[in-house]
Amino acid sequence: MINKKKELSGAAFVGALLYFVGVFAFIIAVAYGWVHNIMALLDSADVMSVGQVVVRVAGIFVVPLGGVMGYMGV
Numbered sequence: 859m860i861n862k863k864k865e866l867s868g869a870a871f872v873g874a875l876l877y878f879v880g881v882f883a884f885i886i887a888v889a890y891g892w893v894h895n896i897m898a899l900l901d902s903a904d905v906m907s908v909g910q911v912v913v914r915v916a917g918i919f920v921v922p923l924g925g926v927m928g929y930m931g932v
Contacts, residue, residue, distance in 0.1 A: 891929030892921050898928060 866874070899906075899914045906914070917924025 887929060888922065888925035891925035891927070892917070893928065895924040895928030898931075
């Protein structure tokens with residue numbers, strides 16, 4: 859909330875800070891999962907089922923899917 863001096867209040871600043879930290883942490887987690895998805899695909903593609911290989915390859919191009927697959931280790 860902006861007060862009469864056109865400044866952010868303390869609560870608004872803390873809320874915005876927490877929002878940006880949360881968004882940054884989410885982006886880092888998805889990036890980690892995406893890289894882990896590629897590493898898992900290259901490491902053990904011969905022992906995965908066909909469906910899992912297809913989803914992991916699709917996850918390379920569809921980053922949120924790859925991020926979830928890699929982060930959760932599914």
